[in-house]
Amino acid sequence: MTDHVSFPDAVQWAVPFFIAAILAEFLWIAVKGQGGRYETRDAVTSLIMGAGNIASGFLLGFIAYAFFMWLWQITPLNLGTSIPVIILCFVLDDLRYYWVHRFGHRIRWVWASHVNHHSSQHYNLTTALRQTWTYTFTFMMVVRAPLILLGFHPAMVLFVGGLNLIYQFWIHTEAIGKMPRWFEAVMNTPSHHRAHHGRNARYLDCNYAGVFIIWDKLFGTFVPEQEDDKVDYGLVHNIGTFNPLRVAFHEWVGIWKDATQPGLTLRQRLAYCFAPPGYSHDGSRDSSEQIKAKHLVRHPEDCGTPGFEQFDPQASATAPKRA
Amino acid sequence: MPLEILLGLVVGGIAGITLLLHLTGRSRLRLLTPETAQIQWLRHFPDDTVIDVTVAHDGHAALVRTETGAGLLWSFGADTVARHLLDFDRIDHPDGFEVQFHDFSTPRVLIHLDETECRHWQHLMEPA
Numbered sequence: 001m002t003d004h005v006s007f008p009d010a011v012q013w014a015v016p017f018f019i020a021a022i023l024a025e026f027l028w029i030a031v032k033g034q035g036g037r038y039e040t041r042d043a044v045t046s047l048i049m050g051a052g053n054i055a056s057g058f059l060l061g062f063i064a065y066a067f068f069m070w071l072w073q074i075t076p077l078n079l080g081t082s083i084p085v086i087i088l089c090f091v092l093d094d095l096r097y098y099w100v101h102r103f104g105h106r107i108r109w110v111w112a113s114h115v116n117h118h119s120s121q122h123y124n125l126t127t128a129l130r131q132t133w134t135y136t137f138t139f140m141m142v143v144r145a146p147l148i149l150l151g152f153h154p155a156m157v158l159f160v161g162g163l164n165l166i167y168q169f170w171i172h173t174e175a176i177g178k179m180p181r182w183f184e185a186v187m188n189t190p191s192h193h194r195a196h197h198g199r200n201a202r203y204l205d206c207n208y209a210g211v212f213i214i215w216d217k218l219f220g221t222f223v224p225e226q227e228d229d230k231v232d233y234g235l236v237h238n239i240g241t242f243n244p245l246r247v248a249f250h251e252w253v254g255i256w257k258d259a260t261q262p263g264l265t266l267r268q269r270l271a272y273c274f275a276p277p278g279y280s281h282d283g284s285r286d287s288s289e290q291i292k293a294k295h296l297v298r299h300p301e302d303c304g305t306p307g308f309e310q311f312d313p314q315a316s317a318t319a320p321k322r323a
Numbered sequence: 324m325p326l327e328i329l330l331g332l333v334v335g336g337i338a339g340i341t342l343l344l345h346l347t348g349r350s351r352l353r354l355l356t357p358e359t360a361q362i363q364w365l366r367h368f369p370d371d372t373v374i375d376v377t378v379a380h381d382g383h384a385a386l387v388r389t390e391t392g393a394g395l396l397w398s399f400g401a402d403t404v405a406r407h408l409l410d411f412d413r414i415d416h417p418d419g420f421e422v423q424f425h426d427f428s429t430p431r432v433l434i435h436l437d438e439t440e441c442r443h444w445q446h447l448m449e450p451a
Contacts, residue, residue: 012324019336023343030347039401040341040350047337054333121402126340232366240397240404240429250428257427294370 005081007159012054014166021170022125028175029124035175036124041242043126048244049116050129056136064141068154077151089152090160090211096147097164097210100140102221105205110138111277112251119247121234123197128172133248164210168193188213191225198231199238201295202307204288223307236278236291352383353398360385364396367405377447379419384434386447393448395422397432404429408448420444 029036079085104114113132120127147157171193179189188209196207206223209216216222225231239250258272258280268281278287286294292311295302302308344350355363357376364373364387371389378385384397387405396405406424414421419436436444 009324012329015324015329015332015336019332019340022336022340026340026343037401038344038349040344042400042402043344043349044337044341047340051333051337054329121399234402238367238399238402238404240399240406240424240432242400246428246430253427298369 005153005155007155010159010162011165014169018050018125018129018169025125025173025175032175036173037122038124038126039122042120042122043124045242045244045247046120046126046130049133049247050126050131052133052244052248053129053131056133060136063136064144065154065158067141068144068148068157071145071148072154075149075151077149078153079151081153081156085152086156086160089147089156090163092147092150092152093144093157093160094164094209094211095215096143097161098208098215098219100143101208101210102219103140103143104138105208106276107274108251108255108277108279109273110140112255113138113140115235115251115277116247118197118235119239121238123172123174123194123231123233125169125172127197127233128169130247134252137252167211172197184213186212186214192216192222194231194233195223195225197233199234199236200229200232201288201292202226202229202302202305203231204236204291204307206307226306236286236288349401351401353401353403354382355385355396355398355403356382357385360387360396363403364389364394364405367396367403368394368407377444379434379436379444380440381435384432386444388447392450395432395434397434404432413445413448 025036026038029038079088100110101114104110113134116132117127117130120130144157144161148154168188171188171190173190174194176190178184178191179187183189184191188207188211192207192209192213195203198204203223206221207213207216208221213222239247241247241250255273259269264272264281271279271281276287278285278290289311292308296308296311303311355378357378360376360378361373364376364385365371368389371391371394374388374390376385376387382398384395387394387396389407392407392409394405394407396403406426406429408422410425412423412425414423416433419434419441421431421433423431434444
């Protein structure tokens with residue numbers, strides 16, 4: 001199939017909106033004295049990461065696009081570009097996003113790319129733009145393959161992916177509390193995504209949704225934001241640099257240092273690359289499960305509450321994960 | 324979108340927002356007290372038991388002694404970052420000293436201390 005289909009690059013066209021919305025949020029916070037925080041170097045780092053993400057798309061995007069076009073050549077299916085097909089593509093691509101995002105938190109190789117998005121201790125609209133420069137190296141483009149093989153044109157798949165990212169921009173704010181109940185039930189919202197950005201034990205590895213929160217409810221990863229557990233933004237081990245190069249590459253460097261240390265088995269080296277973040281061959285680090293279990297030892301009253309439903313503090317706090 | 328317009332928007336947007344934030348006082352470093360430093364340490368390391376906290380006179384760093392050893396907490400923009408003092412080099416500096424962590428994500432921090440503080444902190448940082 002070599003038909004010519006073109007869609008606009010939605011993310012590029014949204015740049016003026018991003019800038020205007022950041023200014024509006026900043027003014028809102030300044031006038032109201034609540035609804036979030038801004039800090040100069042944090043915000044600049046986030047904005048530079050966003051610019052770098054667009055640049056990496058220019059430089060490396062051809063790799064994914066060539067792969068998609070090859071898939072498009074071999075698939076016998078073509079669903080066309082009608083509005084219902086675009087809507088279906090959007091919904092299925094959001095399911096794709098859920099799983100890529102979940103892999104991004106549970107596979108260190110993919111986390112190395114995604115970690116920078118969580119590296120700010122702030123949560124405002126600039127945080128939304130703190131995006132990866134190294135997504136191509138995760139090879140997560142393969143998760144889009146089924147969509148193209150099903151007959152969705154690569155240009156359409158990339159277009160709806162752009163719309164998905166644009167949707168997620170506005171949910172990176174503390175200026176909005178809760179949306180109407182029906183909206184909170186179906187859609188990803190500022191409240192749901194604040195929980196996702198939390199480093200509190202309760203909020204680790206939850207709310208991976210892009211647009212529709214139903215995926216988290218379906219796959220058992222939904223944790224609602226709790227009024228009595230204010231979200232503490234950032235990483236379990238917060239980084240101490242505003243240097244965009246260090247922000248972009250620090251976890252890749254960490255993988256390299258861990259996986260190449262002497263005296264490890266091949267299985268341990270692979271685990272440093274692909275096991276969930278927090279893996280260590282000697283049990284010297286905590287996985288998110290162990291962090292949750294240790295929290296429950298300190299706060300047994302949280303047992304059974306959202307984010308802690310499936311954890312036995314006695315069993316998992318003492319058992320280091322080894323490969 | 325034409326590349327030159329996109330480039331102008333991105334560069335102009337970043338520059339404008341940076342200027343706005345700086346001129347409205349959003350570049351101030353967080354100030355620490357012994358109480359806030361302890362709270363911040365436990366935020367970073369909830370499993371620790373803090374023995375005592377020594378805050379630098381400029382309020383931008385604190386030496387925290389815990390049951391598992393000493394650690395450093397410092398202002399990082401409006402927030403804080405903390406590290407246990409396990410794998411580091413302490414380098415003398417005219418304004419105090421620089422701590423170099425062997426960590427790509429947190430390479431170094433300059434701690435501003437006067438002469439008396441410097442001697443005191445050096446003593447506190449020595450392994451027990």
